[in-house]
């Protein structure tokens with residue numbers, strides 16, 4: 120089976136992890152800080168806070184922005200459930216903005232319309248969370264301009280998009296957001312096993328995220344209530360979690376980060392070959408947003424008829440092509456339906472889902488692998 124995504128682990132990655140195993144610190148040592156510094160430099164952000172998953176990083180992001188009961192977070196229905204769940208962790212409400220059918224990202228025009236309605240009803244969201252679906256940036260300058268007009272925070276779920284660029288700058292530079300989050304799950308662009316990171320240019324937000332990701336505890340005397348008891352002393356200032364990344368994970372991430380541009384270049388080559396070689400088939404291929412460069416975490420084709428999707432999906436699997444579907448619209452999950460969402464609420468997302476298939480794209484794919492994927496699609500669609 121040619122998988123839709125797969126990590127690439129090289130001898131130097133293994134050596135880096137083994138070095139940590141032989142060192143004094145498996146957690147809370149120097150390597151996590153080095154990884155944070157390297158990711159910040161790579162994305163042109165001033166601060167980065169590493170976590171044990173992107174879900175944790177999204178959670179500290181919305182928590183540091185004060186999201187709580189009575190607040191609302193808006194995200195895209197076409198994402199992994201974690202984008203919405205982190206708001207629910209804090210007792211906040213979730214709503215969605217439908218996608219642009221060509222890019223599968225939050226549609227700025229639909230956002231503008233929905234904000235106008237919400238403003239009139241005095242129900243504006245506290246946070247908008249656009250998702251970089253497949254590794255391509257949403258139209259962040261439009262989204263940020265709208266958010267600024269209404270005084271709303273922006274957190275980018277760029278789980279798919281480390282190594283991508285928008286407007287001439289790396290995704291993660293937070294030029295159009297308060298915080299940006301990447302995932303290092305093995306199917307993503309680079310991996311730490313499990314892991315994620317939040318970047319920001321706001322030192323106060325970074326400090327607060329760092330505190331929340333370690334139990335809400337500080338060792339900074341300047342922040343403490345009353346006098347320190349001595350060098351051992353810490354205080355818990357607010358409620359937090361243990362979301363720390365380990366040294367082993369950071370060592371793997373740091374080693375992988377050296378190959379980020381190689382990986383993204385290779386994924387772009389594969390995507391361009393798909394664009395060219397699938398153009399003659401009865402498929403809708405993904406649109407490119409002008410001024411952006413995708414990291415191509417996913418390559419999603421859409422069948423013309425939803426009725427064919429299951430047959431084609433099963434046919435491709437039977438031919439050894441490890442296709443997958445990203446994503447089932449979040450609002451259609453039973454958990455979210457129980458909160459009041461219904462089929463039909465976000466038609467572009469539902470139409471996208473009904474026709475989408477993610478075909479394999481990852482740096483270890485050979486030309487022969489890609490040809491096998493294309494041949495299998497041709498056979499299934501003929």
Ligand SMILES: *Cc1c(COP(=O)(O)O)cnc(C)c1O
Nearest residue numbers: 172173174199201278302304314
């Ligand atoms: C993978 C992913 C997440 C969650 O990442 P984890 O590191 O697995 O917690 C969140 N959002 C999106 C869009 C993702 O693809």
